[in-house]
Amino acid sequence: MSEMRTLGEFIVEKQTDFPHASGELSSLLASIRLAAKIVNREINKAGLVDITGAVGTENIQGEDQQKLDVYANEKFKAALEARDQVCGVASEEEDEAIIFNKELNKNAKYVVLMDPLDGSTNIDVNVSVGTIFSIYHRVSPIGTTPTAEDFLQPGHKQVAAGYVIYGSSTMLVYTTGNGVNGFTYDPSLGTFCLSHENMMIPEDGRIYSINEGNYIRFPTGVKKYIKYCQENVPEDNRPYTSRYIGSLVADFHRNLLKGGIYLYPSTLSHPQGKLRLLYECNPMAFLMEQAGGIATDGINRILDLDPQELHQRVPFFVGSKNMVTKLQEFLEAHKDN
Numbered sequence: 001m002s003e004m005r006t007l008g009e010f011i012v013e014k015q016t017d018f019p020h021a022s023g024e025l026s027s028l029l030a031s032i033r034l035a036a037k038i039v040n041r042e043i044n045k046a047g048l049v050d051i052t053g054a055v056g057t058e059n060i061q062g063e064d065q066q067k068l069d070v071y072a073n074e075k076f077k078a079a080l081e082a083r084d085q086v087c088g089v090a091s092e093e094e095d096e097a098i099i100f101n102k103e104l105n106k107n108a109k110y111v112v113l114m115d116p117l118d119g120s121t122n123i124d125v126n127v128s129v130g131t132i133f134s135i136y137h138r139v140s141p142i143g144t145t146p147t148a149e150d151f152l153q154p155g156h157k158q159v160a161a162g163y164v165i166y167g168s169s170t171m172l173v174y175t176t177g178n179g180v181n182g183f184t185y186d187p188s189l190g191t192f193c194l195s196h197e198n199m200m201i202p203e204d205g206r207i208y209s210i211n212e213g214n215y216i217r218f219p220t221g222v223k224k225y226i227k228y229c230q231e232n233v234p235e236d237n238r239p240y241t242s243r244y245i246g247s248l249v250a251d252f253h254r255n256l257l258k259g260g261i262y263l264y265p266s267t268l269s270h271p272q273g274k275l276r277l278l279y280e281c282n283p284m285a286f287l288m289e290q291a292g293g294i295a296t297d298g299i300n301r302i303l304d305l306d307p308q309e310l311h312q313r314v315p316f317f318v319g320s321k322n323m324v325t326k327l328q329e330f331l332e333a334h335k336d337n
């Protein structure tokens with residue numbers, strides 16, 4: 001059995017991929033690793049202590065904030081602020097971007113965008129949830145106060161992206177643009193160990209993930225694709241199967257391993273789609289393209305979209321190349337309705 005490689009060793013080993021980063025990105029990823037361990041510990045206790053259930057406040061999305069949402073947001077912000085690589089953070093749980101004003105953060109060169117606890121309504125029913133993060137070089141001059149432009153960059157400018165999935169085991173999966181690697185947390189050692197090296201999504205798959213409760217309002221092309229999956233038995237006689245967990249990170253992770261497509265089109269309640277471009281779709285799109293898949297809003301490559309607003313939503317279709325391509329054929333054929 002090959003020797004165990006920890007996330008820390010792997011980050012340092014891959015540092016040579018960034019000659020000009022001189023270790024800042026490595027240290028930034030280490031702070032995310034630390035926060036993931038802290039949040040993982042609390043999630044595994046949820047239910048045993050009074051940390052589940054809403055805190056009675058709402059986030060900008062108008063969604064009830066679960067106590068763990070707030071906890072995860074605070075822990076990731078604190079971990080990122082504590083080191084001198086990050087000058088500001090945008091979060092699903094914060095109306096505006098948080099600018100770090102400590103002297104040591106002013107000269108930082110990165111900004112981080114995150115969904116600290118995606119799928120949090122699933123916590124109380126013991127379903128996997130996740131953290132999603134996206135890292136950019138700031139565009140404003142080092143030493144000055146970060147500006148909105150630092151946080152509104154197109155996804156193809158990302159330096160790194162990843163997620164933590166708090167499930168039957170906890171994993172951290174990330175890319176810096178040189179492939180996707182997955183690390184499984186060993187609580188007995190308190191370390192993330194390399195368990196899924198160079199993750200590639202199968203070109204084809206049989207799993208489609210969509211909330212069919214919204215069917216009536218789906219664009220016709222999406223309806224046609226769902227019917228195609230339900231009525232066609234591919235040559236290998238493996239029929240399609242519908243799998244939808246209601247946690248993007250969990251559905252994405254399963255489809256990444258097994259092949260599949262995740263769809264969140266425009267719906268009655270979310271005419272622009274529900275998922276947020278900056279801290280859900282862009283990081284997941286970066287990971288998916290690095291793993292050989294496709295991520296689109298139905299018309300454009302997600303990573304080419306020019307963000308206009310911190311919390312903007314877009315339709316999101318992501319997964320195996322052949323499955324997304326087939327969907328796009330239906331969307332193109334029915335683009336006028």
Ligand code: P6P
Binds near residue numbers: 119247
């Ligand atoms: P629906 C969780 O709130 C989330 O943002 C994603 O993690 C998940 O895939 C989706 O929304 C679920 O939305 O409308 O199907 O409940």
